[in-house]
Amino acid sequence: MIHSNISDRFIFSDGQTRLLGVFGDPIAHSLSPKIHNLSLSKLDLNYHYLPFHVRPHQLATAVHGFKALGGVGFNATVPHKVPLLSLMDSLDPAALKIGAVNTVAIAKNGQLNGYNTDAYGFITALKEKYSETLSQKNILVLGAGGACRAVLLALLDEGADNIILANSTVTKAEELASDFNHHYPQTKITPIALDFLAIDLTHIDILVNTTSLGLHGEDNFPLSIEQLPPHALVYDIVYSANTQTPLQKLANSQGLAFIDGLGMLIHQAARAFQIWTGEEMPVALVKKHIFSK
Ligand SMILES: NC(=O)c1ccc[n+]([C@@H]2O[C@H](COP(=O)([O-])OP(=O)(O)OC[C@H]3O[C@@H](n4cnc5c(N)ncnc54)[C@H](OP(=O)(O)O)[C@@H]3O)[C@@H](O)[C@H]2O)c1
Missing domain, CATH: 3.40.50.10860 (Leucine Dehydrogenase, chain A, domain 1)
Structure with missing residues (x-):
C-alpha cells in the first residue's frame, strides 16, 4: 500500500x-x-x-x-x-x-x-543519462529483431551517423540496414555478422544490446567488452526488475557508464x-x- x-x-x-x-x-x-x-x-x-x-x-x-x-x-x-x-x-x-x-x-x-512508443522510450532514457550528441559517434548495435528497429529509428532521429549493426543471422542485419539506409541516406549503417570472439570494440563510443541475451537469467554475456575505451557507454535494453543483466555486471566491473532497459x-x-x-x-x-x- x-x-x-x-x-x-x-x-x-x-x-x-x-x-x-x-x-x-x-x-x-x-x-x-x-x-x-x-x-x-x-x-x-x-x-x-x-x-x-x-x-x-x-x-x-x-x-x-x-x-x-x-x-x-x-x-x-x-x-x-x-x-x-x-x-x-x-x-x-x-x-x-x-x-x-x-x-x-x-x-x-x-x-x-x-x-x-519504443523509440521514444529508448531515446528518452538515453538522454536522461547521456548529454553528448550522437553525431560522429561510433555506435555498435547488437541484434536485428523487432526492438532493434525501434532503437535504430531513435538513434537516427537523434542524429547518429555511424552505426554498425551486428547480428548472428547476418541477412537480418543486412535487410535492416538497407531499409534504414534508404530512409536515412546521410547515415552509414554497416551490417556485420555477430562474432563475439572477433568483433573489434576499440573504437566504439556506444554499445547497445538489443538481442535477447540476458533475458533468461543467463550468468554470462558472450562478448568480452574489455576492449571498449574507458569513455564508452553501454546500454542494455534487456531488463530485469530484480537483478542485474550479465552485460550490466560486465560494464559495472569495468567502471563503464551504463543504462539499463527499465528506463526505456x-x-x-x-x-x-x-x-x-x-x-x-x-x-x-x-x-x-x-x-x-
Ligand atoms: N526495455 C524495453 O522497454 C524493451 C522493449 C522491447 C524489447 N526489449 C527487450 O529486447 C530484447 C529483444 O526483443 P525483440 O523484440 O527484438 O526480440 P526478437 O525480435 O525476437 O529479436 C531477438 C534478437 O536477439 C538475437 N538473439 C537471440 N538469441 C541470441 C543468441 N543466443 N546469440 C546472439 N543473438 C541472439 C536474435 O538474433 P537472430 O536474428 O540471429 O536470431 C535477434 O537479433 C528482449 O530481451 C526484450 O525483452 C526491451
Missing part, C-alpha cells in the same frame, strides 16, 4: 471504469500492469489496466472483443507487435517506420489507431499513458516504487 487513495482505486471500480490492458504470449512476467495501475491510481483516473494472455491465432478476435467491450486502448508485446500492423485503421509515423505497433488507442467511433520500459509506457489519458505519467513515482532495487 502506497497511499490510501491509491489502494482504494485498486479495490473499487464502478460503472464508469474504463478498460486498458496489454496483450502478450507469455504475459505473466509483464511489469506494465503495475506501472500503469500505480500511475492511474496516483492521478485518481478511473481506469483499470489488465494483462491479457492472447495466443497468436486469437489476436484479431481479442482486438475486436476488446473493442466491443468498450476498451480505451492496449499495449502489445511479443509476439503481437508486427501482426497488429494489419489490424489497424491508422498508424503513426513511428509505427510505420519501425514496422510494429506496441500501443493501440481505440477512438470513440471504434477506429483502431496504432502507435509505436517506463518511458514507452509514459507515452502510451499520455496517448490514452491525456495525462503525464508520474514517472518519478513509478521509478521509486516499482524499480527500486
Whole structure:
C-alpha cells in the first residue's frame, strides 16, 4: 500500500471504469500492469489496466472483443507487435517506420489507431543519462529483431551517423540496414555478422544490446567488452526488475557508464499513458516504487 487513495482505486471500480490492458504470449512476467495501475491510481483516473494472455491465432478476435467491450486502448508485446500492423485503421509515423505497433488507442467511433512508443522510450532514457550528441559517434548495435528497429529509428532521429549493426543471422542485419539506409541516406549503417570472439570494440563510443541475451537469467554475456575505451557507454535494453543483466555486471566491473532497459520500459509506457489519458505519467513515482532495487 502506497497511499490510501491509491489502494482504494485498486479495490473499487464502478460503472464508469474504463478498460486498458496489454496483450502478450507469455504475459505473466509483464511489469506494465503495475506501472500503469500505480500511475492511474496516483492521478485518481478511473481506469483499470489488465494483462491479457492472447495466443497468436486469437489476436484479431481479442482486438475486436476488446473493442466491443468498450476498451480505451492496449499495449502489445511479443509476439503481437508486427501482426497488429494489419489490424489497424491508422498508424503513426513511428509505427510505420519501425514496422510494429506496441500501443493501440481505440477512438470513440471504434477506429483502431496504432502507435509505436519504443523509440521514444529508448531515446528518452538515453538522454536522461547521456548529454553528448550522437553525431560522429561510433555506435555498435547488437541484434536485428523487432526492438532493434525501434532503437535504430531513435538513434537516427537523434542524429547518429555511424552505426554498425551486428547480428548472428547476418541477412537480418543486412535487410535492416538497407531499409534504414534508404530512409536515412546521410547515415552509414554497416551490417556485420555477430562474432563475439572477433568483433573489434576499440573504437566504439556506444554499445547497445538489443538481442535477447540476458533475458533468461543467463550468468554470462558472450562478448568480452574489455576492449571498449574507458569513455564508452553501454546500454542494455534487456531488463530485469530484480537483478542485474550479465552485460550490466560486465560494464559495472569495468567502471563503464551504463543504462539499463527499465528506463526505456517506463518511458514507452509514459507515452502510451499520455496517448490514452491525456495525462503525464508520474514517472518519478513509478521509478521509486516499482524499480527500486
Ligand atoms: N526495455 C524495453 O522497454 C524493451 C522493449 C522491447 C524489447 N526489449 C527487450 O529486447 C530484447 C529483444 O526483443 P525483440 O523484440 O527484438 O526480440 P526478437 O525480435 O525476437 O529479436 C531477438 C534478437 O536477439 C538475437 N538473439 C537471440 N538469441 C541470441 C543468441 N543466443 N546469440 C546472439 N543473438 C541472439 C536474435 O538474433 P537472430 O536474428 O540471429 O536470431 C535477434 O537479433 C528482449 O530481451 C526484450 O525483452 C526491451
